[in-house]
Amino acid sequence: MNKFSLPNKEEYGNWKLPMVEIFETVEGEGSAAGFPTVFVRVFHCNLRCHWCDTPYSYAPAKPEFEATIDEIIEKISEFNSRYICFTGGEPLIHGKKSAALLKAMADLDHIVDIHIETNGGIDLTPFENLRQTDSTIKEKARYVMDYKLTASGEKGRMIESNFELLKKQDEIKFVIANETDFMEAKEVVEACHQKGQVLFSPVWETMPPRRLVEKVLASKLSQVKVSLQLHKIIWDPDQRGV
Secondary structure, eight states: OOOOOOOHHHTTTTOEEEEEEEEEEEOOTTTTSSEEEEEEEEEEEEEOTHHHHHHSTTTTTSEEEEEEHHHHHHHHTTTTEEEEEESSTTTTTTTTTHHHHHHHHHTTOOOEEEEEOOOOSSSSHHHHHHHHHOOOHHEEEEEEEEEOOOGGGGGGGGGGGGGGGOOOOOOOEEESSSSSHHHHHHHHHHOOSSSSSEEEEEEEETTTTHHHHHHHHHHTTTTTEEEEOOHHHOOOTTOOOO
């Protein structure tokens, strides 16, 4: 499927999605780091990364609740934040339902930025076609594509053609656990990167942030932004809803 054809709002507003949580905090990483943000976390993921920090967002865990798109939008509207982090699990895994929720969020007048934390193993083509044909989504939505490396256990699931769809406002994140991951990230950037800000983020337990910074500088990667997870600095790393 290369294109989503959404029905009118009255119909898709009643579509239900399995959910994990909706809460307000500050964005912890990437270009929006520090901004008050509403996190909209849907349930389910097509990958099983070894270092995943949200295992409660996919099986064998269960959804915390189900909600219609209208109910999700109502909850978002209770907060003052102008930014939305659309995340999971994998937020785009529900296909047309994910696209409809994205459309409904983009139609909120007070929202100026929706960053979609997609995992690199979902074909972005139908979502990108929707972004290019819908003016509000085109204005507000951007991808933060998390390209998985060997230490994740899911490198073979990556769809490299997604790089061709990314635009200047998008981001490509590489979570780096060790030296092999770092070298792979460099190679992927050299071979595939066209547009979008490149982010290198450390797995703190095995790649201390200081070491990652030193490696980026030594490798003269002037186009790379080192991205740390602020919520792990501010709160306990295992605390949810922050």
